[in-house]
Amino acid sequence: MSETAQEPPRHEPRVDKKIQFAEADGKPLFGDLYRPAHVERPCGIFVFVHGGGWIAGSRASGEGLGRLLARAGYACFSVDYRLARTAAPSYPGAVDDVRAAIDFLRAEAARFEIDGERIALFGASAGGHLSALAALTTPLEAAYLRALVCVYGIYDLKAQWDHEITVRPRGNLVEALLGYSPMEDRRVYFEASPISHVSLQRRKLPVFLGYGLQDDVVPHRQSEAFLLALSQCNFQARKYVAADAGHFWLNEDLLNENAHSRRFIRAALAFVRDAGF
Numbered sequence: 001m002s003e004t005a006q007e008p009p010r011h012e013p014r015v016d017k018k019i020q021f022a023e024a025d026g027k028p029l030f031g032d033l034y035r036p037a038h039v040e041r042p043c044g045i046f047v048f049v050h051g052g053g054w055i056a057g058s059r060a061s062g063e064g065l066g067r068l069l070a071r072a073g074y075a076c077f078s079v080d081y082r083l084a085r086t087a088a089p090s091y092p093g094a095v096d097d098v099r100a101a102i103d104f105l106r107a108e109a110a111r112f113e114i115d116g117e118r119i120a121l122f123g124a125s126a127g128g129h130l131s132a133l134a135a136l137t138t139p140l141e142a143a144y145l146r147a148l149v150c151v152y153g154i155y156d157l158k159a160q161w162d163h164e165i166t167v168r169p170r171g172n173l174v175e176a177l178l179g180y181s182p183m184e185d186r187r188v189y190f191e192a193s194p195i196s197h198v199s200l201q202r203r204k205l206p207v208f209l210g211y212g213l214q215d216d217v218v219p220h221r222q223s224e225a226f227l228l229a230l231s232q233c234n235f236q237a238r239k240y241v242a243a244d245a246g247h248f249w250l251n252e253d254l255l256n257e258n259a260h261s262r263r264f265i266r267a268a269l270a271f272v273r274d275a276g277f
Contacts, residue, residue: 013070034066044118051125089179128153132194212245
């Protein structure tokens with residue numbers, strides 16, 4: 001065995017890909033795990049939930065983020081979840097898949113040298129919706145969920161449906177997720193929207209949001225309205241606003257310290273550390 005293999009560089013993460021954490025609709029669900037190369041004690045872990053309009057995307061999009069988080073001393077589990085298909089909506093199954101990933105990590109914490117009582121959710125776009133919904137519907141007594149980080153997430157499904165009607169008259173992605181238009185079932189739009197679950201009882205959850213003011217995929221009003229609701233309920237909530245950015249920038253220029261992606265991640269990590277994660 002080479003010297004490099006015996007003693008990898010201290011900053012290089014350990015990577016374990018295609019770990020099955022659950023089964024849904026008869027098919028396995030996998031996650032990719034990124035961990036610090038060396039830990040003195042079990043580390044906190046982020047569960048990363050990818051975007052893709054609830055119909056596309058995969059856990060592979062979390063690799064760059066996972067490696068950065070591992071170098072910063074945290075583990076990251078980038079997960080797949082059920083995607084919506086034609087005439088096959090994925091709500092609420094996709095949210096259940098995120099919860100299943102958390103349950104798996106808690107059960108296997110010792111095996112992976114992680115702290116099963118220090119878990120944070122990190123979601124992008126549609127994954128931000130799933131992460132926020134899972135976080136805000138977790139049992140109140142669940143002390144293991146320590147923080148929520150979302151970037152250009154969707155928090156009000158009716159508002160996003162309204163937006164998509166103007167930019168995508170056919171193939172509305174919110175309808176693909178839920179299986180109904182608001183005219184058919186308005187209640188499910190309310191129940192499946194994270195903003196509907198913001199309450200004083202849940203204000204102990206620290207929340208960090210990022211968004212771009214030039215976003216024409218998920219309007220920045222989504223994040224601003226969500227932040228207002230969080231503020232009204234006395235959440236510890238902060239934001240990173242990219243004035244010149246649109247959508248999809250989380251994975252852009254991850255090697256550039258001045259890119260919005262890196263600045264957002266640095267700000268998010270500083271926030272969750274201050275919050276005790």
